[in-house]
Amino acid sequence: MEETTKRELVLHVNGERRSIVTRQAETLLFVLRDGLGLTGAKPGCLNGDCGACTVLVDGTPIKSCMMLAIETVGKEITSIEGLDDAPIQHAFVRHFAFQCGYCTPGFIMNAHALIERHPNADEATIQEWLESNICRCTSYQEIEAAVKEVLEAKKAKPTDP
Amino acid sequence: MVPFDFAYYRPQSIAEATALFAALERDGKRPLYYGGGTEIITLSRLNLVRTAAVIDIKSIPECRALEASADPLVLGAALALGELEEANPFPLLTKAAREVADRTARNQITLGGNICGQIFYRETALPLFVAEADVIIAGPYGIRQCRFLDLFHQQLQLGRGEFVVQFKVDRATATLPHFHRKRRKQGEVGYPLVTIAALKKDGTVRVALSGICPFPFRSADVEAHLNDRNRPVGERIQAAVDAFPRPILHDIEGSADYRLFVAAQLLEDMLRELGDGETV
Ligand code: FES
Ligand code: FES
Numbered sequence: 001m002e003e004t005t006k007r008e009l010v011l012h013v014n015g016e017r018r019s020i021v022t023r024q025a026e027t028l029l030f031v032l033r034d035g036l037g038l039t040g041a042k043p044g045c046l047n048g049d050c051g052a053c054t055v056l057v058d059g060t061p062i063k064s065c066m067m068l069a070i071e072t073v074g075k076e077i078t079s080i081e082g083l084d085d086a087p088i089q090h091a092f093v094r095h096f097a098f099q100c101g102y103c104t105p106g107f108i109m110n111a112h113a114l115i116e117r118h119p120n121a122d123e124a125t126i127q128e129w130l131e132s133n134i135c136r137c138t139s140y141q142e143i144e145a146a147v148k149e150v151l152e153a154k155k156a157k158p159t160d161p
Numbered sequence: 162m163v164p165f166d167f168a169y170y171r172p173q174s175i176a177e178a179t180a181l182f183a184a185l186e187r188d189g190k191r192p193l194y195y196g197g198g199t200e201i202i203t204l205s206r207l208n209l210v211r212t213a214a215v216i217d218i219k220s221i222p223e224c225r226a227l228e229a230s231a232d233p234l235v236l237g238a239a240l241a242l243g244e245l246e247e248a249n250p251f252p253l254l255t256k257a258a259r260e261v262a263d264r265t266a267r268n269q270i271t272l273g274g275n276i277c278g279q280i281f282y283r284e285t286a287l288p289l290f291v292a293e294a295d296v297i298i299a300g301p302y303g304i305r306q307c308r309f310l311d312l313f314h315q316q317l318q319l320g321r322g323e324f325v326v327q328f329k330v331d332r333a334t335a336t337l338p339h340f341h342r343k344r345r346k347q348g349e350v351g352y353p354l355v356t357i358a359a360l361k362k363d364g365t366v367r368v369a370l371s372g373i374c375p376f377p378f379r380s381a382d383v384e385a386h387l388n389d390r391n392r393p394v395g396e397r398i399q400a401a402v403d404a405f406p407r408p409i410l411h412d413i414e415g416s417a418d419y420r421l422f423v424a425a426q427l428l429e430d431m432l433r434e435l436g437d438g439e440t441v
Binding site: 005023024025026027030046047048051054060061062063065066067068070071110128129131132133 | 162163165166167168169197198199202203205206217219243259262263264265266268269349
């Protein structure tokens with residue numbers, strides 16, 4: 001049986017192929033941050049509770065502290081560095097939806113996926129999704145306002161990607 | 162963050178998975194089958210799990226099956242709870258799944274993992290108990306199918322090297338009138354004080370509970386009392402609560418007395434909502 005614990009992985013991150021030698025037991029969060037220098041996803045609780053580490057794997061929000069990097073081989077990973085002028089980023093700035101900003105990348109990735117997946121999200125769906133992330137500075141109202149603004153704008157311009 | 166090393170395997174078939182398990186076991190690796198991985202990773206960090214090899218079952222097609230229009234319904238063990246919610250083949254199971262962890266975590270937590278992991282609430286087992294689902298299990302001796310409830314004694318009785326492949330649920334049963342409630346100590350966060358899942362078939366209520374004991378259960382005695390229409394509802398509920406298995410959980414989330422109090426309230430709500438509480 002194969003004994004080596006380190007392996008070379010080829011990951012697709014933010015539209016680029018990145019190869020890295022890493023422990024098979026390493027989480028996606030640490031491979032992104034320490035291996036690939038993508039420090040946007042934040043380590044918070046490392047226990048699946050806070051959502052600061054949220055990234056998208058094939059468009060689905062995932063807590064990267066609870067997924068092995070090796071599980072994502074063959075999938076498309078999007079971190080906050082991969083968002084380019086997404087409407088939710090501007091809405092966060094407009095609504096001042098952060099204070100210290102530590103939770104912001106996780107919130108934005110989750111909110112971005114929500115907007116893409118459920119452009120007609122109702123109040124309950126918005127709440128259900130946003131409950132996955134914690135903000136210690138309690139910018140919750142501003143975050144909710146930012147998400148709703150983007151959803152409204154999208155409804156008004158349904159052909160916009 | 163996992164503070165030790167392991168090797169990761171991703172078999173493409175049931176046979177490959179069970180053969181891998183046997184080989185790794187022979188090599189002293191203490192392999193673990195791996196679904197969403199959330200529990201293995203978080204408990205590893207706390208040194209509560211240790212292994213030298215994990216076998217990820219997410220590439221095994223049977224484990225990913227979701228046959229929502231078949232009869233019986235086929236639900237693969239490696240389906241994420243979020244996927245089950247969106248497809249909604251079994252509404253009572255959807256309701257149970259939605260109360261587990263949070264929406265993002267449920268993109269990872271699998272049905273099989275919620276039922277076979279170490280955290281003992283295993284709330285998605287409740288709908289499968291009351292629907293009298295079958296479980297398909299693969300292991301060193303091949304594949305077997307049995308009644309889920311018959312194989313669940315405080316936890317699913319899996320032999321060494323076995324893993325859950327699928328659940329099968331009778332299609333008509335999956336659409337019966339049902340009831341689901343989860344009560345926590347505070348708001349929407351944390352483990353349950355009491356979770357109840359129930360459905361009504363041919364005038365008889367079937368009920369399963371989690372959060373009362375350190376294991377989920379469905380009890381014939383409890384149901385006999387609840388369905389005893391010769392007695393007033395209050396008496397039926399009291400007799401049912403008295404017939405709960407023991408021990409009753411008594412911890413920081415809630416005392417034993419409080420859990421029983423909440424359970425009695427929820428049983429009353431359940432009987433009323435299922436049209437069985439007219440003499441309350
Ligand atoms: S760091 Fe991943 S959920 Fe908190
Ligand atoms: S802005 Fe500080 S944690 Fe959210």
